[in-house]
Amino acid sequence: MISYRASSGGAQEYYGVTPDMTSLGKIIGGGFSIGAFGGRKDIMDLYDPSAAGGPRVAHAGTFNANPVTMLAGATTLEQLTPEVYRKLDDMTDYLRSEILKVGAELETPIQVTGLGSLFGIHFTGDELVGYRDIAREDSAFRHQVFLGMLNEGILMASNLVGAVSTEIGETEIDAFTAALRRVLERTLSAVK
Numbered sequence: 001m002i003s004y005r006a007s008s009g010g011a012q013e014y015y016g017v018t019p020d021m022t023s024l025g026k027i028i029g030g031g032f033s034i035g036a037f038g039g040r041k042d043i044m045d046l047y048d049p050s051a052a053g054g055p056r057v058a059h060a061g062t063f064n065a066n067p068v069t070m071l072a073g074a075t076t077l078e079q080l081t082p083e084v085y086r087k088l089d090d091m092t093d094y095l096r097s098e099i100l101k102v103g104a105e106l107e108t109p110i111q112v113t114g115l116g117s118l119f120g121i122h123f124t125g126d127e128l129v130g131y132r133d134i135a136r137e138d139s140a141f142r143h144q145v146f147l148g149m150l151n152e153g154i155l156m157a158s159n160l161v162g163a164v165s166t167e168i169g170e171t172e173i174d175a176f177t178a179a180l181r182r183v184l185e186r187t188l189s190a191v192k
Contacts, residue, residue, distance in 0.1 A: 004028075005163065006116040008080055014115070030072025034063045084166055088117040091173065092164045095119060098177040106184055114161075121145075121160040121180075141187065148183030 004027045006014040012022060021039035028036050038044065046057045063069055096112040096119055103110030109125035122128060123145070124137050146158045154176060156162050164173075 004080065005118050007085060008082065011115070027076065028073045029063075029066075029069040030076040032063075032066075032069040032072050034066065034069045034073070079166075085116075088164055088166065091168055091170075092117050092119055094170065095164060095173045095176070098173060099180065102177055102181045102184065106181070106188065108184060108188060117164040119162055119164070141191070144187045144190075145180075145183055148187055149179060152179035152183060154179055 004010060004024070010022065010024070012019055019039070021037060021043060023035060023037045025035055026032060028034065045051060047055050047059050049055050092114065096114065099110060099112050099119075099121060102108075109123060111122045111124060111128055113120045113122060113128060120134075122134060122137055123141055124133075126133060126136070128134060142160060143158065146156060146160060149156055
């Protein structure tokens with residue numbers, strides 16, 4: 001379901017699966033409030049207003065076919081070329097490797113998860129397989145890092161998950177990892 005962050009064909013293309021249904025979030029509206037879904041013909045036929053007797057499942061919405069949203073979405077999708085995805089992947093790979101370097105240099109267990117332009121920072125040496133593994137992390141430490149990054153002028157989700165955008169390059173990533181290093185140095189010294 002996290003589709004276009006993985007590839008132009010979505011996570012389903014990335015993983016090589018053909019789902020019964022696909023749902024897409026606001027990226028298809030250029031960041032505006034909209035979503036879309038699609039799927040197998042037999043499922044989508046249930047929504048077909050031209051079917052004999054009308055659709056069996058009604059589908060209405062405030063933003064359905066909103067012209068501004070549709071134009072913003074079409075423009076966004078035109079910009080997401082294979083080259084853009086390569087740059088996003090390269091920049092996110094660079095970010096992940098730089099975060100891991102900070103952890104190694106500070107002798108702090110750090111793992112970075114994510115797919116495509118998404119990343120998550122985890123302070124554990126344990127293997128991360130699923131949500132339960134992440135839930136065992138030291139949430140107080142993670143919160144201190146979140147607040148420290150905020151004090152450095154970097155706003156992240158409180159669970160330290162983020163996304164690299166097309167405007168982020170090595171300069172921004174280097175600034176991010178330098179801030180992370182300062183935050184970790186302060187946070188780790190306070191713990192000792």
